[in-house]
Amino acid sequence: MEWDGYIRSENYREKCYSACAINESYYLVGKWARDPHSAAVAKLSADGDSLWTRYYGGNASIFNCSTQSTDSNLVVGGDSGELAENGSYDAYLVKLDGDGEIIWEHVYGGEYGESFNDVVPTNDGGFLCGGSSSSFGNSRQYYIVRTDSEGEELWSGSYGTESYEVGTAITETSDGGCAIAGYIPNPGGKEPQGGMALTRIDPEGEEMRTQVYGGNEYERCFDVITLADDGFLIVGTTNNFGVFHAGYLVRTDSDGEELWMSTFYIGDDGETATECYKLLLSDNGGYMLIGRSYTHDGRQYFLAETEADPVSVPRLVDLSYPSELSLDAPYPNPFNSATNFAFSLTGTDMLKLSIHDLNGKEIAVLSEGTRSAGYYKMTWQPEGLPSGAYCVRMETSRKVQVRQVVLMK
Numbered sequence: 168m169e170w171d172g173y174i175r176s177e178n179y180r181e182k183c184y185s186a187c188a189i190n191e192s193y194y195l196v197g198k199w200a201r202d203p204h205s206a207a208v209a210k211l212s213a214d215g216d217s218l219w220t221r222y223y224g225g226n227a228s229i230f231n232c233s234t235q236s237t238d239s240n241l242v243v244g245g246d247s248g249e250l251a252e253n254g255s256y257d258a259y260l261v262k263l264d265g266d267g268e269i270i271w272e273h274v275y276g277g278e279y280g281e282s283f284n285d286v287v288p289t290n291d292g293g294f295l296c297g298g299s300s301s302s303f304g305n306s307r308q309y310y311i312v313r314t315d316s317e318g319e320e321l322w323s324g325s326y327g328t329e330s331y332e333v334g335t336a337i338t339e340t341s342d343g344g345c346a347i348a349g350y351i352p353n354p355g356g357k358e359p360q361g362g363m364a365l366t367r368i369d370p371e372g373e374e375m376r377t378q379v380y381g382g383n384e385y386e387r388c389f390d391v392i393t394l395a396d397d398g399f400l401i402v403g404t405t406n407n408f409g410v411f412h413a414g415y416l417v418r419t420d421s422d423g424e425e426l427w428m429s430t431f432y433i434g435d436d437g438e439t440a441t442e443c444y445k446l447l448l449s450d451n452g453g454y455m456l457i458g459r460s461y462t463h464d465g466r467q468y469f470l471a472e473t474e475a476d477p478v479s480v481p482r483l484v485d486l487s488y489p490s491e492l493s494l495d496a497p498y499p500n501p502f503n504s505a506t507n508f509a510f511s512l513t514g515t516d517m518l519k520l521s522i523h524d525l526n527g528k529e530i531a532v533l534s535e536g537t538r539s540a541g542y543y544k545m546t547w548q549p550e551g552l553p554s555g556a557y558c559v560r561m562e563t564s565r566k567v568q569v570r571q572v573v574l575m576k
Contacts, residue, residue, distance in 0.1 A: 181207075187233040187241060190265070192218070196233040196243050206230040206245055206259070208267060221267040224259055225249030232286045234294070237316070240264055244283035244296050247274050255280045258298060258310065260318050273318045277302025281310055285336045290343075292316040297337030297347045300325045309334040309347050309366060322372040327351065332364075336391045338399070343370035346423070348391035348401050351379065363388040363403045363415065365423045378423035382407030386415065389458075390446045397421035400454065402443045405430060412440035414458070416478055429478045433460050433469050449473075451507070451544050456481055492516075494561040494568040501573035505548040508533070508559055508570070515539045516563045522547060523558045530557070549574060 183197040191213040199207035199222065206228040209220040223230070228248030236242050240262055247259035257274035258281035264270055275281060279301040286296045293315045300310035303325035309332050312323040326332075326347070334349040344367065351364045363386045367375040380386075384406035391401045398420045405415040413430040420426055433441050433456075443458035452475035459468045471481035495509040512518065518538045522531040530552070533545045547559075552574060559570045 184229075184231045185233040185243075187235060189235050189239055189241060192265070194233060194241050196230045198229040204229065205248070206243075208241070208243060208263065210265075210267065219267055223261055223269070223272075227256070228259065229282075230259075230261075231282065231284045231298075234286050234288055236262060236288065237292045240270060242286060242288075242294060244286040244298075246280075246282035257281055258283045258296065258300075258312065260286065260294070260296060260312075260314070262318060271318050273314070273320070275312050275320060275323060276300060276310075283310075283312075284334060287337055287339060289313070289339050293321065294318070295337050295339055295345050297334045297345075299333050299349075307331045307333065309349060311337065311345065311347055311368060311372070313345075313372065324368070324372045324374075326366055326368070326374050326377075335388050338391050338393045340367070340393055340421075341397050344368050344375075346391060346393070346399060348388045348399075350386060350388050350403070362386050363401060363405070363417065365391065365399060365401060365419065367423055376423060378419070378425070380417050380425060380428070381405055381415070385412075387442075389442070389444045392446045392448070398426070399423065400446060402446050402456065404442050412442075412461075414441040414443045414456070414481070416443075416454075416473075418476065418478070427477055429480075431481055433458070433471050433481060443471075451475065451546055454478070492563065492566050494559065494570055497559060497570055497572040501575045503575055505546055506572055507544055507546050508561075509542070509544045510561055511542045512538055512540050512563070516565065519560075519562045520545060521560050521562075522549075523560055525556055525558065547572075 181199050183195045185196040187194045193211040195209040198204040205222040206224040207222050210218040225248035230243045230245040233243045242262050244260045246256040257276040259274055261272040262270040281300040283296045283298040286294055296312045298310050299307050301307050308325040308327035310325050313321045332351045334347045336348045339345050346367050348365050362379045362381050364379045366377040369375050386405045388403040401417045403415045408430055410430050413432055416429045418426045432439055440461040443456045445457035447455040449455045449472055453473040456471045459466050473479050473481045492513050493511050497506045497508055520534040521529055523529050554574050554576045556573050561568045
């Protein structure tokens, strides 16, 4: 870990719901208490120093999500508070420049209240916004708005049943449609319990199908990502399958049909309540999980990593600052199809990790570019190479290290 810190106002009542890194700066997005609270954005330098904090929307507004636009500006979403013309709150989307000045802002929705919980950029430069609406059905429903690059609405829709649905995360699909994940009342109808669900939407905004996962007890969904095979990975929390408030991963195919699921706890004292809020793809083909666990001593936030499919039990990632720049011995070694290289950097540096034959000829480049301090792992899966010995070369501005590995077919 390079640094940590906090931003505090006179009211000591800040809540951050999203973060975004743009051009070596960090943006924290959420709500700040001002009587009543207001949607807020705080900008930090690369070293964690506070640069500015600004407020947006009306009274009781909130920002729940953020993303980067194609022109490297910040786009944030949530609800507008009393800014809405109809006296209720509307879904709210704002684009800001690096100084926090509004480039454009829009509100969306109907008569009774909408909110965005997630926003992602689309391949055409626009945005997909997902959340919930109370205006277009008999109860709270999933709500999606697709916009162009200026935030102008292209289409919108509400989806679900006559029950209570909450959309928490959205992802674009390769056909130009999307999938929204969230939770709905479980089959037993035990409010406020809920089942984790995924709804596929076609490129025109028409609902294709909905899949529900889990059992009859409490479940919540927090994030979803689209994978290379057009399937989905969904993360949340469950009280089903003989566990209590455990982390919950569901892997599906492109139709949302479950391929596998996994429950897990992350913490120092065994079975601790675990909530995972964010999914990322890791360099090893597995997944990174960001969340928090509840222990006897309070709450702790975590970054955890799994191996590739089928998923392994997540392990905590060591966030301590490396004391030595090193390239560890490859494993397995000798190997048949794939081998792994672990390395560490003590500071931000240019890195090149490459494979060479014994004559020094470069065969492959596994990684090249700027990397920050930390621990890393890469996998090499050679194709079309004969059995024999090869060299793994790690080059930085301060050091060159070489390890030998043997391919046996």
